[in-house]
Amino acid sequence: MQVEVSSRNIKFLECLSSLTRVKMIELLGVQPMNIKSLSEALDIKSPIVTRHIHMLEEAGIVRCESVPGKRGMQKICHLQLTQTMLLFKSSPAIDEAKRYEVSLPVGHYSSYQIKPTCGLASDTQMIGMCDDPRYFADPEHVQAKVLWFGSGFVEYRIPNYMVNNETPESLEVSMEICSETPCSINHLPSDIAFTINGVNVGVWTYPGDFGSTRGLYTPEWWHKNIQHGLIKTIRVNRLGSFIDGIQVSNVTIDQLMLAYDKQILFRISCSATAKNCGGVTLFGKGFGNYNQDIEVILRCQ
CATH class of the missing domain: 1.10.10.10 (Winged helix-like DNA-binding domain superfamily/Winged helix DNA-binding domain)
Structure with a gap:
């Protein structure tokens, strides 16, 4: 903002x-x-x-x-x-920017490649069996409100509503995320990478240990270790790439090759070879502390 x-x-x-x-x-x-x-x-x-x-x-x-x-x-x-x-001098580009917003449910990934521990759940029940990656291909995966994996990635196709005379100024993605996997222990840090259109915009190391307090929106039937995460906001603009306002790379919006006739792919990953491989858990509406899905804002000039 x-x-x-x-x-x-x-x-x-x-x-x-x-x-x-x-x-x-x-x-x-x-x-x-x-x-x-x-x-x-x-x-x-x-x-x-x-x-x-x-x-x-x-x-x-x-x-x-x-x-x-x-x-x-x-x-x-x-x-x-x-x-x-805070802007002490107004920028015409910001004042006139057009804004596109979309919410992506965590179960609406378009591609994945994950290793256990892993699983998915809707707001009422588990989807398939814990630790069986095959259920990530189950048609019911679109109902998932929480998902987790030990290593690998999930990738989302962000709807692109730009028109052909617009220039992207910034792309912002926010989500509730943590490192620990619900069928495992809850003290593992994790190096979580964020990629847009194949470009690695930044890596954030999650500190771990968020399983002791029940999530505000987590359903009563959910009794696994992980209850909630933290909100993380990735923003890429003409100055670089930022996570919660802290610059994590020099990748700019131009390097993402965003255009009205091209899809936008957003990938969240944790490499098995990373220094800290503690997995990834994503919370959507009906789970965690923030009751939101993956929120995307694209600003164009």
């Missing part, structure tokens, strides 16, 4: 002027929290927390939802943004 420093974005900018709101952003960057938990962590009263959260919601930094709790409904707060670029 890019925000111009101007009076029209004052609600967003004001959110960053409060130490309390910045501390809330830090806490929610670790995990979603309810109002009571934020109140206890910050040692301030719940009504004050609610007012700050309302400001963060209006600015689009935080999103909240009401879910059943032990004593009625409770408001769960999530960090909506993982990165923002």
Whole structure:
């Protein structure tokens, strides 16, 4: 996300002027929290927390939802943004950019090549048997809300809605992901690579150990080790390739060879020969902590 420093974005900018709101952003960057938990962590009263959260919601930094709790409904707060670029000078290219958005369910991969531990599950049941790669070809794989593999890759075909007179400015892909595989142990780091149209845009090493806390949206029937991951956002633009705002390579949008008449292939992989081969788990809607699929934004000029 890019925000111009101007009076029209004052609600967003004001959110960053409060130490309390910045501390809330830090806490929610670790995990979603309810109002009571934020109140206890910050040692301030719940009504004050609610007012700050309302400001963060209006600015689009935080999103909240009401879910059943032990004593009625409770408001769960999530960090909506993982990165923002402040623009002190407006860019015509950004102002005039056309935006295409699409959500890809994790089960809608177009190609795969994986090794166990592996498996898939819908929001109601397992799809096939655990540790049997053949079920990744089962027609039911499109219903998957979570999938995992020990090594190899899954590849997605991103719909390309560009028209022939447009030039791509940036491509952004975000997903909830972790390294550990649900039928294995939960302390393995993993070198996870992201590839677009055959070009390796970056590798991120996942730290591991996210199996101890139940996922906010994970179904009750799911009792495997891995419950949730973290949101990772890959962005490729004219400056290079970034993961959560940190540059990971010099690959630019031009090197991806995006054009209106060409498909866009996005691959997530973990090599068996990597220094850290801890596998990959992808969470979609109905699993994990963020209740989202693979979200794609393509901006064109």
